[in-house]
Amino acid sequence: MTKAISQTQLKSYCKDVQARPSTAVIRRAVTKNGIYASAQDAQTIIDNTPIFSIDLDTGKVANQKQSGRCWMFAALNTMRHEVKDLFKLPDGFELSQNYTFFWDKFEKANYFYENIIKTADKALSSRKVSFLLQTPQQDGGQWDMIVALIEKYGVVPQSVYPEAQASSASRELNITLNLKLRKDAVTLRKLVNDGAKTDAIEAAKDAMLQEIYRFLSLTLGEPPVKFDFEYRDDKQEYHLDQGLTPKSFYDKYVGWDLSEYVSVINAPTEDKPYNHTYSVEMLGNVVGGREVKHLNVEIATFKELAIKQLSAGQSVWFGVDMGPQIERDNGLMATGIHREDELFDIDLSMTKAERLDYGESLMTHAMVLTGVDLVDGKPTKWKVENSWGDKIGNKGYFTMSDDWMSEYCYQVVIKKEFLPANLVAAYDEKPTELQPWDPMGALA
Template sequence: MGSITPLDHSTLDDLRTGFEARPQNRLAMNAVTVAGIEKVALNYERARRLQRRFSVSVDNGAVTNQNRSGRCWLFSSLNVARFVAKKALNVKEFEFSQNYAMYFDKLERFNYFLGNMAGLITAGEPVDSRLFQHLLSDVMGDGGQWTMAMNVYRKYGAVPQDLFPETASSRNTGEMNVQLRSLLRTAVAHMSANPEDIESITADALRAGHRILTIHLGEPPRSFDWEWTDADGVFHRDGETTPVEFWKRYVDAGLEDYVCLVDDPRPEHPKGRKIGIEHLGNVVDGTPTEYLNVPNDFMKDCARRILSDLRIPVWFGADCHPMMDRENGAWATDLFSYGDVYDVDFDMDKETRVRFADSAMNHAMAFVGVDVDEDGTTTRRWRVENSWGDKIADKGYFTMSDDWFSEFVYELAVPRTMLPQEYLDALDKPAIMLPAWDPMGALAR
């Protein structure tokens, strides 16, 4: 291994001289220090041409707001579900309780983590191993996946938001998560020191976790009286209803049976094969978090067909940060000219970005529109329902160029019936299992 050369005064002088030798550097410094890099690097012409008109669009009403939480995967999946529920209820506006979904996800994840760690300790996994430390560092965040959301809805159903509204801690989960995380790590420390008492330590920790969650988020309803007035002014009353009954009655769209497609660009993970992530899940005995690795163009085709034929929003996961104009709600691969400002060539492709930790799925949203050329198959841009409130973008709706989809969209949830036979056969075969820290196991936040 070569030695690392320290920075000395001579090197610093060379760096300063090189900077001053290029007049554009000082011009860039003056502009960026005053206006910020996004305003300086913005490609005005590209932004102007990224129009907000779509040949296919499904209206899902006012956008939701996850506030200071990482619940985008729950918000986006419930945004798909509420589109279905609004039609079934014949109402213009409706919102599910994201707080209810998070409550049971965290309770289940608490139990899942304790069981997972107990198994590792019993098997003799070293406390300082990469796996053990990775699981401890990533515990009790807000992020998740489509399959994890369906595990929650299948087991616990859903309730209207006004029957279990947001709380201070659901809007801003940071402090609650700190306490839950500390509780879990304390329990694991006690398990490691006293493996013969794992069962009682787990039971005590679960009771404490439930107590903390209920104090922060409230006590979710077991049943409720459901009544509403529809868009035609007609009053309806269902009477006493459980959350599971409500979900089955008004979200009868087979969402729990959807398949997650993923675009893993690394050639060692073949297209047409199923991928799984070790130790990733939330509900014990729930559906495992697995994906079918497919070409990006197949994902586009599925999204386009769902919007055009089924007329329903499409859940997807992406790396939302690159080339994003958050204020105006736009994504395009050439929306910013960072390299021109810095005189740097950012030349990594999708595979290289994944391999060298520069990109991974980190945010979930829903497609609600697409602009298709006259040939019916070539897409120009996509309309996206986000969960960042209505004060930005087009009242909270974003526009994505088709080339940005290719580079930064990683995951899509689609009906199983949309898959060709070769992909259906692949679902019945064992998954290629990737380690817990693999980028394909990244969670949407």
């Protein structure tokens, strides 16, 4: 039964506010300083000093600027750490994020076209078609998606394919590209529903991809096919490596067997039993490339795996909800840094599973774990390499409390050698496919 708010109720609510002795002082604080500043707990900052028992030296942080490429930056940074140390490269060395950005945009266009063709028999009002058309493509991605790109296209140094304006500030590119993709969706759906032959549909798609390639080439630059790598190492000794391709550069300078790195998640919802794998329908970028696949484990196991990899000297790609309980200026991610519940005397508590199920949380950002503080063998806080430049946090690094990790961290990428045999076997099983809009399909 529908019931409107009455005047009697409003008077009661107002009386309750006025009767509280703290009303005036809280109102003055919040209206002047805002919610988070008024609710900040200084003790939480003190309790999370940036000192770590395991602390990898990974150099200067990168800066994704006004783009959503954190997943690329995080992945390329984990590789850069080893490349820099192995070849004694200077601290400013970076792998080209613009290069993987170019191929991601191109492959996502093809991925979108394929899904539009597959769903052409469904009404525009169907949830799957609406999902596709809402965001034909975006900057975000997943670990397995960067793997698919590197396996197909390799990588190059940033000096060979530097940043473009549209990669550092991608809004205009995305608006234009999504307009183009939606326009092409009209054509492809009409061809399918008019009974066009497969050859005709493929010819139309090929012409569309040619236009996408031209658009990206003019916007981001033509990606290199062959190049020379010229640099001075950290001792100022000169090096020149000629006639490289992106794949030969990857093989020589990075050389990771990417099939050995797997996505491990912590999603404590009833629909995802632990120690099983999950994929997400219509999530990916490279058609025919590596599929997105997650192994779900309990949070204690999740942390143990990350600690094993850090202890072996290797940083860890990880994904979080980079919204709640963070302080950008202090570089702090800690539960209790903002105590809004105490400030307003309201219950804001939800479990991690409830936040996922009810749309309150999902993965929004990827970074790199480069350290952890262990006390009596247990983690208390973690060191985080972000990709927001060195002007925030501790020269771009953040401190994450262990409690915050439990609540808002969803994904780590772990080398198989650090997984026990039962989890390796679980990862190799056929995954359960989740709906496209599942929170574990969110793009960092």
